[in-house]
Amino acid sequence: KKLIEPELFYIGPEPFDPAALLEHEIEYRPSPAGKLRRYPSLLNVFDLFKTALGVARSIFQLFSLYPDVIFSTGGYAAFPTLYAARLLALPVVIYDADAKPGRVSLWSARFARWIALAHPDAATQFPEAYLEKIARTGHPIRKEIEAPAKEGGHEFLTLDAAVPTVFVMGGSSGASAMNEVVLDALPALVERYNVVHQTGSANLEEVSGISGVILKNSRFGDRYRSFGLLNTLALRMTAGISSLVGRGPRAKKPHAAPARRRDRPHHGRREPARLDGRGGEGLRPPASGAKDSKYHRGNSARACK
Numbered sequence: 001k002k003l004i005e006p007e008l009f010y011i012g013p014e015p016f017d018p019a020a021l022l023e024h025e026i027e028y029r030p031s032p033a034g035k036l037r038r039y040p041s042l043l044n045v046f047d048l049f050k051t052a053l054g055v056a057r058s059i060f061q062l063f064s065l066y067p068d069v070i071f072s073t074g075g076y077a078a079f080p081t082l083y084a085a086r087l088l089a090l091p092v093v094i095y096d097a098d099a100k101p102g103r104v105s106l107w108s109a110r111f112a113r114w115i116a117l118a119h120p121d122a123a124t125q126f127p128e129a130y131l132e133k134i135a136r137t138g139h140p141i142r143k144e145i146e147a148p149a150k151e152g153g154h155e156f157l158t159l160d161a162a163v164p165t166v167f168v169m170g171g172s173s174g175a176s177a178m179n180e181v182v183l184d185a186l187p188a189l190v191e192r193y194n195v196v197h198q199t200g201s202a203n204l205e206e207v208s209g210i211s212g213v214i215l216k217n218s219r220f221g222d223r224y225r226s227f228g229l230l231n232t233l234a235l236r237m238t239a240g241i242s243s244l245v246g247r248g249p250r251a252k253k254p255h256a257a258p259a260r261r262r263d264r265p266h267h268g269r270r271e272p273a274r275l276d277g278r279g280g281e282g283l284r285p286p287a288s289g290a291k292d293s294k295y296h297r298g299n300s301a302r303a304c305k
Contacts, residue, residue: 007027008024008025008026008027009026009027009028009029009065009067010026010027010028010029011029011031011058011061011062011081012030012031012033012077012078012080012081013030013031013032013033013077014030015028016201016202017201017229019231020229020231023231023232029061030057031054031057031058031061031080031081032050032051032053032054032057032080033050033051033054033076033077033078033079033080034046034047034048034049034050034051034054034076035047035076036076036103051079051080054079054080054081055080055083055084057080058080058081058083058084058085059084059087059088061084062081062084062085062088062090063088066088066090067090068090068091069090069091069092069093070082070085070090070091070092070093071092071093071095072092072093072094072095072104072105072108072112073094073095073096073097074094074095074096074098074101074102074104074105075102075104076104078104078108079104079107082104082108086108086111091113092108092111092112092113093112093113093114093115093116094108094109094112094114094115094116095116095117095118095137095140096115096116096117096118096122097118097119097139098118098119098122099119099121099122100122100125101117101122101125101126106125106126109126109127109130110130112133113133114133114135115130115133115134115135116134116135116136116137117134117135117136117137118136118137118138118139119136120136123136142232144232144236145232145235145236145239147236148236148237148239148240149233149236149237149239149240150240151240152237152240153165153237153238153240153241153242154241156233156234156237157194157196157225157234157237157238157241158222158225159194159196159223159225159241160194160222160223163192163193163194163223164192164193164194164242164243165193165194165195165196165238165241165242165243166189166193166194166195166196166242166243167196167198167238167239167242167243168182168195168196168197168198169197169198169230170198170199170200175199175200175203176200176203179197179199179200179203179207182195182197183207183210183211183214186211186214186215186224187214187215187218190215190218190220190221190223190224191220193223194223194224194225194241194242195223195224195225196225196227196238196242197211197224197225197226197227198226198227198228198229198230199226199227199228200228200229201228201229202228203228204226204227204228207226208226211224211226
């Protein structure tokens, strides 16, 4: 049970889905981050300065919030916030959904309090010394999409109710590979099924163009729907009429990794809150008079990501 509702913050570069932050009442705090490319590039030099600026900015932002927990889902965007969290000695929880954890997740594992993984094989990528703080949680499911809509899905998506529906969604580095498989099989799929395809926002234009060419002469072309990202209502409608292919909401629901409470003086400031996104997250301590405990889950007023 929650003593008080957490405040959520997203710290990082421009979010890929501002509408999702607004929908879930997550406040966005901008912070630049540079990529470290694996190949020689002058952009790496410029991005070092961008990352340094992001670290400096994240230090001031985290100090003003002083969250209980920084929650990271990895990626270059998380690095400045995680580095600042390490300097400020803020607890860090990592969640990595990929079978092969990214470099930022592997680096931050050395000072993370807990490490949550979606794939069991991912644990072998971490040093043996960190295994005690690793938990396999699976993919998280938002409460609002746990119950698929039982009616209205075909009308909402304007699909043929007489044939089964296949819902395809990939994620992270797997999205492009999944999109290629779907496009290769698309002519055969639409002969027997409706296909709802979440391509990822960055891939939508390309996939829509290719699928338009593939299905140009198909009499079943109206059975295919592609979207960058589906919002909550669209996900519930789609899940209610379909099977699922790829990564997504039917994965086993994980339990939240516990965050150790650490009381800190707030010097007259409001107590810190929590943040969600592909950066870092943090939670504020419970209100005064709340029952103290060694571990607590979601009982903080604030969190940052």
